Amino acid sequence: MTDINFSGMAAKPDSEGDDHAPAAGGRDLRWDIIELLFFAYRDFVGDADQELEAFGFGRAHHRVIHFVTRYPGLKVADLLDVLRITKQSLGRVLKQLLDEGYIVQKTGNNDRRQRLLYATPKGEALVAKLAGLQTDRINRAVAGIDPAGVETVRQFLRAMIDRDDPDKVLEAIFGGGRKTRE
Amino acid sequence: MTDINFSGMAAKPDSEGDDHAPAAGGRDLRWDIIELLFFAYRDFVGDADQELEAFGFGRAHHRVIHFVTRYPGLKVADLLDVLRITKQSLGRVLKQLLDEGYIVQKTGNNDRRQRLLYATPKGEALVAKLAGLQTDRINRAVAGIDPAGVETVRQFLRAMIDRDDPDKVLEAIFGGGRKTRE
DNA sequence: CAAGATACGTCAATATGACTGACATAAATT
DNA sequence: AATTTATGTCAGTCATATTGACGTATCTTG
Numbered sequence: 001m002t003d004i005n006f007s008g009m010a011a012k013p014d015s016e017g018d019d020h021a022p023a024a025g026g027r028d029l030r031w032d033i034i035e036l037l038f039f040a041y042r043d044f045v046g047d048a049d050q051e052l053e054a055f056g057f058g059r060a061h062h063r064v065i066h067f068v069t070r071y072p073g074l075k076v077a078d079l080l081d082v083l084r085i086t087k088q089s090l091g092r093v094l095k096q097l098l099d100e101g102y103i104v105q106k107t108g109n110n111d112r113r114q115r116l117l118y119a120t121p122k123g124e125a126l127v128a129k130l131a132g133l134q135t136d137r138i139n140r141a142v143a144g145i146d147p148a149g150v151e152t153v154r155q156f157l158r159a160m161i162d163r164d165d166p167d168k169v170l171e172a173i174f175g176g177g178r179k180t181r182e
Numbered sequence: 183m184t185d186i187n188f189s190g191m192a193a194k195p196d197s198e199g200d201d202h203a204p205a206a207g208g209r210d211l212r213w214d215i216i217e218l219l220f221f222a223y224r225d226f227v228g229d230a231d232q233e234l235e236a237f238g239f240g241r242a243h244h245r246v247i248h249f250v251t252r253y254p255g256l257k258v259a260d261l262l263d264v265l266r267i268t269k270q271s272l273g274r275v276l277k278q279l280l281d282e283g284y285i286v287q288k289t290g291n292n293d294r295r296q297r298l299l300y301a302t303p304k305g306e307a308l309v310a311k312l313a314g315l316q317t318d319r320i321n322r323a324v325a326g327i328d329p330a331g332v333e334t335v336r337q338f339l340r341a342m343i344d345r346d347d348p349d350k351v352l353e354a355i356f357g358g359g360r361k362t363r364e
Numbered sequence: 365c366a367a368g369a370t371a372c373g374t375c376a377a378t379a380t381g382a383c384t385g386a387c388a389t390a391a392a393t394t
Numbered sequence: 395a396a397t398t399t400a401t402g403t404c405a406g407t408c409a410t411a412t413t414g415a416c417g418t419a420t421c422t423t424g
Contacts, residue, residue: 030317035252035355036339038245041223042266043344058409063220070217076372084224089411091373113371113420135212141341149334152327154215156335159323160222173217242381258401271382273402295391295400 047133055126060093062130065102069119069127071169075108076115081167102126229315237308242275244312247284251301251309253351257290258297263349284308 048062055061067082068074076094080087094117097103102123108114119127142150158174166174230244237243249264250256258276262269276299279285284305290296301309324332340356348356 030320031252031313032355033320033336033339034313034316035351036336036343037223037226039352039355040339040342041219044219044342046344060410070213077370085410086412087372088374088413093410095373108371111371111421115372131213131216134216137342138212138215141338144341145334145338149331149338152331152334153338154218156323156327156331157215157218157222159326160226160319161218162225162228169217170221173214173221240380259399267381268383269401270384270403275381277402290400293392293400295389297401 044134044137047137048130051130051133057096058093060089061097064090064093065097065119065123066127066130067169068103068117069124071172072118073106073116074168076117078168079117082169097123226316226319229319230312233312233315239278240275242271243279246272246275247279247301247305248309248312249351250285250299251306253354254300255288255298256350258299260350261299264351279305 045059049059052058052062063083064079067079071078076087076090079094080090083090094103098105101120104118104120105115106118108116142153145153161170163170163174227241231241234240234244245265246261249261253260258269258272261276262272265272276285280287283302286300286302287297288300290298324335327335343352345352345356
């Protein structure tokens with residue numbers, strides 16, 4: 001797992017006076033969320049890892065095929081914004097997915113320089129398989145939470161995201177308007 | 183960023199009948215959480231990246247110094263369980279942190295083979311700085327959420343974590359109720 | 365139209381953080 | 395005394411990321 005820097009809890013918090021973390025006893029109110037995010041995300045992405053191995057892919061492939069499936073017609077430049085990697089890094093992974101038939105490119109109608117990306121049925125099937133594992137985990141996690149609570153979770157996650165430079169995908173997520181769906 | 187495989191939304195979900203994701207319009211109820219987790223985590227860990235660069239460290243260093251600060255006296259073996267990496271991978275990073283004075287080792291009292299890890303004031307200061315950025319983000323995110331809602335968020339995150347093989351740190355986190363060392 | 369900017373692809377070199385496998389040492393356990 | 399455990403380390407490899415440079419097709423602009 002990667003990558004992931006994850007978090008950090010502070011040894012000497014000073015922001016709220018009362019917030020400090022005495023070793024393993026007496027849990028605090030905010031740093032525990034840092035840790036929870038680390039472990040939750042670690043296990044969440046771990047779900048897909050085993051499956052990916054069977055296909056000879058890594059997490060980078062998952063991210064690419066996922067967003068292409070989810071946002072058909074995504075341009076290469078859009079993908080770079082979303083993933084925040086360089087085109088050189090994307091290149092290798094994207095080429096593999098193209099060569100192995102998980103993604104196809106179509107020349108843009110308005111701008112023929114663009115290569116619009118689309119998942120093939122093969123690609124969609126892979127994404128569906130991987131997403132199934134993760135939605136299963138999410139469904140289990142929200143099992144004991146009422147609809148209003150689930151909306152609160154969504155609100156929290158949305159509020160954790162930077163909105164300074166919303167790329168195309170983030171705009172879709174945030175509905176362009178207010179935070180909640182619309 | 184690594185690292186991080188992240189998520190995936192499915193193109194053809196079939197688990198709940200109603201859960202499917204039509205491109206970028208008509209957002210669904212579960213797959214959006216997959217994406218939200220990806221972006222939230224991406225930005226969350228991104229907070230620390232710039233700071234780490236200034237110190238010449240990477241995310242791996244952050245994870246190590248963080249947990250050592252948070253759980254003083256952690257054994258090397260405990261750290262391997264938490265981070266889920268091999269000792270070879272940990273070795274290089276840990277050695278750097280030791281050499282540069284962010285961490286010190288002490289021989290275990292009961293078992294003299296053990297190297298118990300402790301953060302130095304220098305190490306704690308770094309962790310505090312990094313954690314501050316992340317708790318700021320969390321505090322901003324929960325600003326519009328009432329205490330009960332925040333507890334719901336915590337409940338959700340806890341439920342996202344695998345409990346099969348709880349390591350020492352996870353026990354502390356979940357012991358919140360009773361096993362926490364206390 | 366010519367010049368420049370843009371979207372994309374690619375070659376080359378490098379870094380980080382992970383891996384497997386093997387082996388060494390000290391200290392605890394049997 | 396033999397074995398197991400906790401840790402460290404050497405050596406090689408892999409996946410994914412980086413920067414920098416360059417090429418080419420295509421769109422935009424003066």
